[in-house]
Each structure stands twice: as structure tokens, then as C-alpha cells.
Amino acid sequence: MIENPYYSHEFHGDYDLISVGELQLEEGGTIPDCQLAVATFGTLNAAKDNAILIPTWYSGTHQIWRDVYIGPDHALNPDKYFIVCVDQIGSGLSTSPHNAGGPNESISMSKFPHVRIGDNVVAQERLLREHFGIDRLALVVGGSMGAQQTYEWAVRFPDKVLRAAPIAGTAQNTPGDFLIAEAMREAIQSDPGFNGVEYQSNTDVEDGLRRQAHIWAVVGFSTEFWKQEVWRALDFDSREAFLAGFLDPYFTAMDPNDLLTQSWAWQRGDVARHTGGDLAAALARITAKTFVMPIDEDQLFPPRDCAAEQDLIPGSQLRVIEDVLGHLGLFGVAPTYLPQIDKHLAELLATEV
């Protein structure tokens, strides 16, 4: 175990750690005591049919959803819905390499097993069923790796997902995306302080984490974001100040191995694992009413990749979000971003299924 103050209630507010017990993993490993960090908003009704699940993205937690997406003025309205946001395995809040101790001591740090998108979804399904008694979800919505988990939910448990909204993500990760994640992994792993995964503190890998942030700067935002100097709206007066004051500290606070656990899963997200590699067959299983929501300037998950998948999902619709920030538009910084999300999610939630 490594102490890292970033992964705490101080930085992430209220959440509960809920064990779903031993989790057998698709790659063959085991998490002896899989703890999920869970933040809930609103109240589960008696019929238990107002539940919404939100899985999280790479480097993100429930915090961004709570602060940006959820509220009485939004489609994700806790006055109407019981919203369950589950931080993914390796997020640093749920069971992760850096915090694996006690019953998970055997999988600490370099001994942490490979975790897939499917493992997260299996753990979440168990959590919802055993802990909350939820059998069907009014909606699963997530961005980026959260979209990967959303697709996995809709394909793996079609009867349990009434509506699905994958934002800025794909059902089958593309090779270009794999290579982006690989370049980020290499930036971290090449830091001498990484020390073969057995660093003593995330600060030992600060240089590598910063280089990884700079690859995010390139692909996470759009070229237009930089050209139009959109960061000025965030009260920075230079590009360098924005990097040093926002993107660098965002990532250098995190645990390198936790990030690597997430990106390993990200690289291999693929619902066609359920159908012997046949993506069309996998997506044809989806019965959820699905709005596929790419961001127009996204370089990680370009709209054409998302549209090609949407075309294979029965009854689905393509709803392109306009945001010059690109993939990191997910942060909800642009004032025009969330109104688009709210509009589409409200329409999706209002759709009878």
C-alpha cells in the first residue's frame, strides 16, 4: 500500500466503500475482496425502477459527475432518479494497486491482476443486485471508459438495461486508440522512478505522469481548443500556465499504477468478446434504447468510429455533441456542453421502452 492523499474524502467528498466479495477476473486473476467506491444521489423508489448507473472514466471518479452532470436542474435529476455512480476498479478509490491492503495484500502494486471492462461490469451488477436490490436500470450513462462500460452493460445484460447513453466512447476500442493509450503508458513506465512498478510514492514518477499529461494535452483536446486559446476562459493567461496549473497537477496527483490498471482495460474494451469477435452480432444484442453521443472534435473516439457502431445497434440514434474542447469536453467546461447532454439524456429518459 501507498499513501496518496488525493484518493480521499477530502478530495472526492462523500462515497461509500462497498465490498462485492471475491471477484474472479476474465484474465484469470482474482481480487480477494473487491471494494467499490459508490456515490449515490436521490432515492430508490418502491418499484425500484428509477435507478441510473454511471460508471467512470480514465482518471475520473464520481466527483466530476456529482459536480457537473447531476442535479435538480439536469436530466440526471436526483429528485426523480436514484443515481448510482461507481468508481471503476483501479480508480484509486475502489480496489486499486496502490490501496490494496488487508485481504487484498496479495495483489498489492506490481502483483495487481489485469482487470477488464467486463470485470467492472460484473462487479457493478453484483453491487446493484445484492446491495441495492436493483434488477433493471432506467439508464446506464458514461463517458469514455464509462461509455465502454455502458456498452458492455447493454451487450452483457440486455434485459437489465432499458436505456443506454455512451458518450465519447466506443464498444470496441480502435487500434488508433490502443496506440494513444500505449504512448501514455510508455510515458509513465519509462520514468526511472517507476522502478518496475515498485515506486515508493507517486511523486517518484512525477516526470512520467507529467509527460503523460502532455500527451493528453495533444490528443485529449482538439487543435482548435489550443488555437482559439479556449483555456483563457478558465482564467489562465498562457498555455504554459494552463498546463502547469491544470493538466499537470491533475495527473501528477494520481497513482501511476492505478492509471495503468485503467488504461490496460481501456485498450482492450471490446463487446465482441461475447460473440467470438463479431461486433455486429454483439451490438445486435442490445435491446436498450440507445443514444450514441460522440463529441465532434474528439480525437480519441472520433464521431465516425462511434457512428459506425451506432449503425449496428437496433433502434439507436446518433446524437453528436458539439464541443471545441474535444474529448476532454467531458469535463463540462464549455457552457454549451452540458445543455446538449441534458437535452439528449432528457429525451432518452422520456422515451417509453
Add this chain to the structure above:
Amino acid sequence: MIENPYYSHEFHGDYDLISVGELQLEEGGTIPDCQLAVATFGTLNAAKDNAILIPTWYSGTHQIWRDVYIGPDHALNPDKYFIVCVDQIGSGLSTSPHNAGGPNESISMSKFPHVRIGDNVVAQERLLREHFGIDRLALVVGGSMGAQQTYEWAVRFPDKVLRAAPIAGTAQNTPGDFLIAEAMREAIQSDPGFNGVEYQSNTDVEDGLRRQAHIWAVVGFSTEFWKQEVWRALDFDSREAFLAGFLDPYFTAMDPNDLLTQSWAWQRGDVARHTGGDLAAALARITAKTFVMPIDEDQLFPPRDCAAEQDLIPGSQLRVIEDVLGHLGLFGVAPTYLPQIDKHLAELLATEV
């Protein structure tokens, strides 16, 4: 000086090393004896009005132009034109950090001064005038950093450039592009073998050069290149084999500091330096008949960035090249690429000016 067998006639065929003497640099440094590697094709006519200049791109030399772009079946026809291809300073063939010896011993390796796009153009102008007696160019054409030099020529020496064809490059480097180059620089510089620029051999920095290659893999090609597995056309049977057999060795053979000299100039290419930062005023100086030729899938120099500049060049035309390879379509691998280049260049060369 460092021995590096890549920078040799064995790998680059015929070229001459021609000194243009002492070169005072825009940043204040000096190259005591600036040697330019020059490959020529065809014969200068008596009127000396059939000369074409080709400046080179990052990591590239005259070799790719000789092998792919120049020939009796191409617009760049040595039977009609006297084609002068000049390897840029820092290319590894012309004066560069790794080969600076003799009169340039004082600027070897870490002591090598900062060189700008403008310095290259000044050296080339001197070469053409003093060595070849050429005062006017029928055409300046270059890709990527070669496009930057093409723009610099057209703005700095408008009377000397009759036609200009910047391919896949901009007159003013964008911030997004700066950050891409910066991520590549960090990949190289972070290698412990880089040793503060004073490595003993490029092989000491092989890991960093390979990581730099992997960032090229992400931004140099398009996502569609990877998705469509276009590398199969190059006789590789996996993505990993393509990287290990093509892109990795391409870059690991090179000198790290030479690449850094080039990317420093790339990051700062800006013709508006001539007009106090006014890009429109700088581009308005261009009298050359100009075809601006972005590649549609280029992530480094997206067509919209090129089109915005083209709009500011009097009498210019936008000619978008279609190539799924993206920026590295410049290698001319796709059979559909060069016919487009030839068509546009032939039309440009046929235009009376």
C-alpha cells in the same frame, strides 16, 4: 562528433556537401562553417529560369524526394527542370549537432545553437545565388517542415519565388502542433541515456527514440490508417510488426540531438515574424502563385488550419490531397497519393506567372 552510419552516402545516395560559409543565426548564435547537403537533378538551363527548390522535412532528407517525387514521369521532371533538394540544418547530413567537427567543433552536440526556419532559408538563398547563380525559382515545394520553409521563402523573398507549393504544413505553426512536437521532444529528452545531450551514441537513447516513434504512430498517421490496417499493404502482418519493422527502426537510426534541432525550428515556424506578428500582412506579401496542399487526414496540419492561411494569400488556391495515411502520407506509400501531387504541381508549373 558522433559516428552514425545512417547519415552516409550508403543510406542517402549521392549528395554534395557545399559550404555557404559562416551563418549568423536569428537567435544570436553562429554556425562557423555551414555545410549544406545538396542533391540536384536535371540541368540548369542557360536562362537559369528552370530551377526548383525542395527543402526537407523533420527526419527526412533528399532521399525520399529522389525516390518518390522526382522523375521523368512526375511533375518534378529532371528532363525539364533543375531540381535542387537541400537537406535542412540539423538533418544529420547538413551541419548538425552530431556531425559538427573541424571548424564547427565549437558548436558540437550540446553547444549547437538554436536554428530557425528563417536561418535555413537564408542559407539556401545564399547557396542558390553564390553557388548556382540562381536568382529566381520556378517553384519552391516542400512538405511539413519543408512547407514551413516554402512559406518562409515566399514571404521573405517574394521576388525570387514564382510559384510555391506548401504540402501538409503551415506558415505559422499552431499551438496544437507545438505541443505535439513538445511531447516528442520530451520522449527523447527523458531517456536517461540522453545524458543531458551528451550521449555517446544514438543507441544510448534508443528507448526514447522509440517512444518518440510511438507518438508519431499516433499523430503521424490517421485513426483510419490503423483501423483499416493499411500497413498490410506494406507487407506487414500485424500492427506490432509494422511498428517494430518500419517506424521504430526509421527513428532509432537517427541522432536524437539532430531531431531536437529540427523540432525546435518546427515548433517556431512563423512567417509573421517579418510583420510584427501580423500573419495576414505577412501572407499578403506573397507574390508567388501558390497552391496550398493539405492532406485531408492530417492531424498535425489539419486542412482547416491550412485553409485559413490560404485564404490570406493573394491569388492562391486550396488543393486538398486525399490520403488515409494522414501526415505520413508524405512518404508516398499510397498509390493514389503521388498522382494527386503530380496533377497539382503540373498545373501549378504550367501556370504563367
